[in-house]
Amino acid sequence: MTTVNAAGTRTNWAGNISYSASDLLQPSSLDGVRRAVTSAPQVTALGSRHSFNRVADTDGVQISLADLPFEVEIDSDARVARVSAGATHAAVAKQLDRAGWALPNLASLPHISVAGGVATGTHGSGVGNASLAQSVVGVEIVRESGDVVEVMADDPTLDAHRVAIGALGIVTSVYLAIEPTFDVAQRVWTGLGWDVVDDHFEQIMASGYSVSMFTDFGETGIRQIWRKRRVDRDEPTIDLEALGASPSASPLNPVPGGAPDAVTHQLGRPGPWHERLPHFRSEFTPSAGEEIQCEYLLDAADAVPAIAALRGIANVLAPVLFVSEIRRIAADTAWLAPSSGRDSVAFHFTFRRDAEGVAAALVPLDDALAPFGARPHWGKVTSMSAARLDDVYPSLGQFRALATSLDPAGRFRNSFLRSVIDGE
Ligand SMILES: Cc1cc2nc3c(=O)[nH]c(=O)nc-3n(C[C@H](O)[C@H](O)[C@H](O)COP(=O)(O)OP(=O)(O)OC[C@H]3O[C@@H](n4cnc5c(N)ncnc54)[C@H](O)[C@@H]3O)c2cc1C
Secondary structure, three states, X not given: OEEEOOOOXXXXXXXXXXXXXXXXXXXXXXXXXXXXXXXXXXXXXXXXXXXXXXXXXXXXXXXXXXXXXXXXXXXXXXXXXXXXXOOEHHHHHHHHHHOOEEOOOOOOOOOOEHHHHHHOOOOOOEOOOOXXXXXXXXXXXXXXXXXXXXXXXOOOOHXXXXXXXXXXXXXXEEEEEOEEOOEEEEEEEEEEOXXXXXXXXXXXXXXXXXXXXXXXXXXXXXXXXXXXXXXXXXXXXXXXXXXXXXXXXXXXXXXXXXXXXXXXXXXXXXXXHHHOOOOEOOOOOXXXXXXXXXXXXXXXXXXXHHHHHHHOOHHHHOOOXXXXXXXXXXXXXXXXXXXXXXXXXXXXXXXXXXXXXXXXXXXHHHHHHHHHOOEEOOOOOOOOOHHHHHHXXXXXXXXXXXXXXXXXXXXXXXXXXXHHXXXX
């Protein structure tokens, strides 16, 4: 087992969090993970460090699976792939595609680890696409005792394990439902007025396999609409030009000032699913880099009134906002998925890395979306209290009971989970 960087400060990817963990353990075998788990009273899994809060931090030791062998085993008959939990989506996707298989969707960046993305309910966009966790049909997990168990589709707690925010153990392999590989063509339009969005929101979001709108909620309306269409399907469409938008003749980064070569191909040339569904290319820095993100998911039926509420605080957001993204996500069965049990609209905010300025903007943002029962993304910042989290996540109590029964001494309960689960 490797102990990395026992001294010195380590941070998350964005640099807004300095981890307080005393050590980072990087075992290179399953037995090494088991020993790492029982080596300290407090342990937390660390993925690729792309979360913006303390969800992956601990007062004890962090355990990274980056040194475990990279494995993608495909069962073509069952249409299931068993993949190393610590591998990135970029690596897994390439391997699946080479073998003729695909995942239904990816997040805006392929750089994140499979287990880390799943653990926080990470999602892409698409009215018919649920979160990445919904593709999980089983997990291999190391419990607090060091025992290794498999939780598969016949286990009623699989939906708790799909989005477990690190509370139930260290996931070492993930079983993912796969489908035959497919191609996607992506195009971007600019400029769409709010009146058009109000009248046609759902039609626009349903006019492709995955559709995203980028805005600052200011008077100019939607700055960019990204539409990703599967070339193997006839998808409903809507004429965005007739609605006033213009097709872009060159690639655009959604972040103002961001490099256009960092984004996936946008000019309509079909390409493999994993090179079109993310917004950012795996070999480039995604998004802005020095940033802080927050995101809320609410019932898709409330999208238009929620947009009106956000337009009402555009001037409060403006000093710290790079860009906001609006996406649609299909309902999820995972207990703690932000999209659990309801077809959802997601409002994402990429803020400047100005912790004080962002903290000041979060309170009016939480207030604006509170009437809609908005649920915060587990990997991003929020000012929401633990009591409100209990209100908006109806299965949180059930999850708390399961986490306590599986980990009575609280080995995996870091300060983030103590606040979320125990209300401390
Ligand atoms: C530029 C950028 C773009 C993003 N785009 C999107 C997006 O499009 N959609 C979206 O929904 N989110 C997005 N996110 C958020 C990101 O997907 C989540 O924060 C995700 O959890 C990051 O995964 P990670 O591997 O970095 O996990 P970490 O941040 O390292 O950890 C997150 C959680 O996963 C747990 N975990 C990690 N590995 C394991 C394991 N092996 N076993 C058990 N638990 C584990 C950790 O303990 C922690 O609770 C974005 C983030 C960035 C930085």
